[in-house]
Amino acid sequence: MTKKSPENTSAAKRLIGYLKPYRKKVALLLICAVVGVIFLITGPRVLGTATNVITMRAQYNQTGVLDLDVNDPGLAGVEEIRENVDAEGNYVGAPLNEGDMPVLKMVLMILVAIYGLSALFTYLQQKITAQVAQRAMFDLRENVDRKIQRLPLNYYDTHTHGDVLSRTTTDIETISTSLQQIMTQLLTALFTIIGIVIMMFTLNWQMALIALVVLPAALFVCSRIAKKSQTFFKGQQEGLGAVNSYVEEHYAGHDVLKLYGGEKRAEREFDEMNDTLNENARRAQFASSIMMPATNLVGNLGYVGICILGGLLTAGGSLTIGAIQAFLQYMQQFTQPIIQTSNIVNMMQSTLAAAERVFEFLDEPEIPEERKDAVRIEKTEGNITFEHVKFGYSPDRILITDMNAEIRHGQKVGICGPTGAGKTTLINLLMRFYDLNGGAIRIDGVDAAEMTRQNVRSLFGMVLQDTWLYSASIRDNIRYGRPEATDEEVEEACRMANADYFIRTLPDGYDTVIDESAGNLSSGQKQLLTIARAFCADPQILILDEATSSVDTRTEKLMTDAMKKLTEGRTNFQIAHRLSTIFDADLILVLKDGDLVEQGTHDELMKIGGVYAALYNSQFL
């Protein structure tokens, strides 16, 4: 078997750790597995006995004598015969052809019981496994979701959504589908193999040796093919990935392709990739398709070996026909677990790789604990001061060196600067999405760092360009910030936000469920909803992002109108892309390259003639 890397081992250990809370059930399923396998492999043995009984009867009917070896294990369990054998090994009991064959009947009854119990225990094992595996996956998912809430925002800013999503969804699904299969099949397969080998040796050691040759040979063939086909499958996956991104790119840009006559070239390039994929896929499929015949070949050679050797031994009188039959059945039962084991070994590699990625996610450092002696502010005046604020996304790259500003109750603060100047950084600090490297932001004189994060955030309301809505009714989305809001309050908030009208035109009004990507709403409507959401939450301080350019003029007017109402009497921060929205601000913060470079009112800043003035002048040519 392949050597596992230490990370893999620890991922395996941790994955097994998820079964710990269910250790009683795990023990139970192990017992069921062992018992089920024991019954499963006793079956052929007892069936062999039945065959022996039949053969003996045929012999007895023809010759009138029964020549028996009392110690023949094939007679185990058939006490009636054993007890009626005399010293020469001749059967002296009641004639066997009389009545309805009581001995055979008894053997077969035992057999039915064995088969029944084997089925029952296999079922129990699979059922318990399903329950345990699903529960363990439930726990893993819960941990992952809880982790999502506990990671610092920095994590999301430094990892792509795609990466986080693939760890939290695709990888988890990989684990979940294979965990159960591994648990059900691997144990049974191993137990079965061991059990069969033991049974064979107790029946006849010469013939068992054939199995001992077949077993490793089959395992070897299987794992070689599995390994080979894995590399081919990787090739298929890569080929598919290449075709996929090519197709995606070309479908997305299909108009460009047509406009510039690129179709022929695209067809040529596509054909090349498609052919490579064809080659890889064919190899992968072929390799995996020979797994079964190759293993069967080894198994069947064993089968033939048993027929020949068993035939010779039986003809020589040292083996019963029932024993041959039992051996043949064991040989057939052999191939299945061997194929399963080698499949599972492959599956385990990808499962552990997925588990490792998930555990890596779970091991990411979390937000520091909230302080126990946190100060709590229920209501704020909305006075905010920046005191020698020092901040950088990493300590060795400080962006804001020493920021000081004072904002009083009800003031409008404009934030502006060229793209990438760090406007969102200020929001991150205000909302305590990130902690400062020095200095303090005070709310009504209280250092925000001394409050809980939740407390800080509950004082703020946010209306961002990125209009995140979740899949629920519009009503529930509006009351997202204040779940206890009544329907009337929700509707009032929408009226204030100029959203009431369009919501009522929707087929289900306030109960309209928003699709995954809110595809049933225009981006302007989504922005109106986020404004309504802020109205409903009724925060004392606001952070607003200017409307995007993708909104038509009418909706834009509705939005500016609603924003104006929203900001009345509340301290508010506005991120501006067009300077016209912040001309009348009480304070304008001008950012450049991540740091605050100027502050003041419009007139003051124009007088300085610095960054702001340059920005302002570039809008008019």
Add this chain to the structure above:
Amino acid sequence: MLKLYKGLKAYAKQLILMVLLLFVQAFSMLMLPSMMSLIIDRGVVQGDMNFIVTAGIIMICITLAGSASAIGVGYFASKAAVGFCTDTRKKLFRHIDRFTLEEFDRIGTSSLTTRSTNDILQVQNFTIMLFRVIILAPIMCIGGITLAFQKNAELAMVLVVCMPIIVVFLVMVLRSAFPIFRSMQAKLDKVNLIIRENITGVRVVRAFTAEEREEKRFEEANEDMTQASTRSQVKVSTLMPLLMLIINLGTVAVVWFGGRQISMGVIQVGDMMALIQYLMLIMYALVMMSLIFALMPRASVCAERIVEVLEIEPAITNAEQPKVPEKKTGIVEFRDVTLSYGNSDIPAVSNISFTAMPGQTTALIGATGSGKSSVICMIPRLRDPERGTVLVDGIDVREYDLTELRKRIGYVPQKSNLFAGTIRSNIAFSNENMSGGQVKRAAQIAQADDFISRKELGYDDPVAEGGTNVSGGQRQRLAIARAMATDANIFVFDDSFSALDFKTDAAVRQAIRENTQNATVIIVAQRVGTIMNADKILVMDKGRIIGEGTHEELLAGCSVYAQIAKTQLAEGGERK
């Protein structure tokens, strides 16, 4: 599914060979027990050692032949199935290549991508499975039962009784498990959806301090899914044990009846043993076949989705007898053009008439959704009008050869899509053999030369898939350069300056004007500043042209235009 499988005709040779080999494989699988019974009955019982050895050697040959043909089956099955899917993918790509905006809108780009890749893969995997199992199972059933009847009719009846029980049972379990599987998929989607929402909306969730509520929402969905999947798994758990039980009870029946027949001297022990093994072989074949039925629903949905695309006839096709205009004047004329999308009652644009002259700039302005882009996309026939005609150089665009028509137009779409390759390959998109000088000149007009030269490899700097490694403004400039690098004499810009700052916007427009003196330029814009110097401005509202003239004329005569101009340009005035 069957419709799609018509494409398998090309692989008739492989398929015939495969079926022949399947027969050999089935024959060898069934022959082994028969040979075994001969060894027992003639070799063992009569003590004929030579017979045992001879029969054994024959069995080895049978085994080898069987395995070889099974491998051959795998070879031809993979070759046919994978080849067939490769062909389908090729056909699909070429078919989609002919689609225009309308068809792309109908199915959606991402769905088309999925259908071209993942759906076909599903069909491929299913088809291989199908090939290897669907023919083998009936052969095994029929062959096994025939051989059994040859041995003994009474015992064969046991097999005949077992088979329908197994089939009925398989159908029952799968039937009851399918609905749960389907609802489970929906529940799993929900769990993943919440995770996705929690990740994409992490800022909002925290801003509204909704972490605990989100955790609860997730826990509910998680619990729901866990229960559903446990239920379905438990249901499936009954399948194998019960199947085995049926088979084993069948075996017991064979032994019971066989025992009687043997004691009466009708059959021999070996015959009975062979029958037990036929039963096993038939059972495995049936179980494999049931797997096919389990996989079929999913694969057939995929196949249907592929066929659906293949059956869509693109609305826009090449003219049968294309006309070529005598002169390349560059005049673009709209005559009373109306365009509707899909089943919409309200036309996207109606009764559009105007002429764009060479050497002039014609601009369209209006709110989002007013129909500006819909108008211009009819020029290169990305869509066709419902009524009215669009003429280029005096000829209806529908009478052109498509390639010929589009060569005359340098079109910059709203979304500046780039393709994986280099900056050069993207600018020289219309002609792979374009000279370096021409590429550079185009880049200079688009004000892109500066930032390109600053790149590590200059014009040979790589562009990632979809142009994701290039910023929005740069991407837009490269898209403009791509158009400027063509030999077109009509240039159309669909809101192509939106990501540029005011200074660059002005510089690009000026360079375009200087370098395309005799060309027709059509610009769609949202910013008045971008188009106020145009020779002719068309103001659009709700799909109609409601004003036409120069900036000054419209300021005085068109209230909508005056309104837009006021909100966008007034910003200085109020304060100064």
